[in-house]
Amino acid sequence: MNIGQASEASGVSQRMIRHYEKIGLIPEAPRRDSGYRDYSPADLNRLRFIANARDLGFPIEEIRMLLDLWNDRSRASAEVKALAMARAGELQRKSVALEAMRRTLIDLAERCHGDTRPDCPIIERLAQ
Template identity: 55%
Template sequence: MNIGQAAAASGVSAKMIRYYESIGLIRKTVRTESGYRVYADHDVHTLRFIRRARDLGFSVEQIADLVSLWQDRDRASKDVKAIALEHVLVLERKIQELQEMASTLKHLARNCHGDARPHCPILEELANDETAPLPVKTDAKFGALGKVSA
């Protein structure tokens, strides 16, 4: 099986298969005399596993861990579960972040007439200086006020 067929059979693009090989997520395959990569059914099986994990939002690094646990007959299921639950936490943190953005925006939009007039609470809120930004990297080591005399 060539890479294109493996791609179609696994749902992982040929580009990504080569990439996964280059970063060591999957092993280098046998090549034909002319240099074409050759894949067997079990390679496609692995690619499908990777594809499913990717669809669940796992990072390539986590996928590498999952693949190696998958191929380890003596794995402990708690190791797999730990990766999954850690990822759930990340997902839920992200979800909450996005929900906060969305609800703020919906609130602002609800109060915006959305007509031809210029008055707009959305812009007003964005321009609102009362909303203090958190500290941030400034390039300067002691912030806007200079070094506080110790």
């Protein structure tokens, strides 16, 4: 299977497939005589796994660990769970930070007339 088809089937862009290969997240694809990369169904599964992990907010290095755990038949689910919980905590931390910013902006905006006059608590706050 060509990289284009692998990309299509896995939802990972060609660019990222090559990138993942370069950083060793996926093994180097065998090449045909033409130099084209050739992918197997197993490669597709690996790519889909990566795409799913990315969609859940895992950074590359944690995906690397998850892939190792996936391939480790004697893995302890505790390890996977710990990674997931740590990731959930990090996501929450970020989410809370964003929400705090949003809340501040909303509060300031509510106190802003929002008309043609120049006075504005938002600007005042920024200039503070």
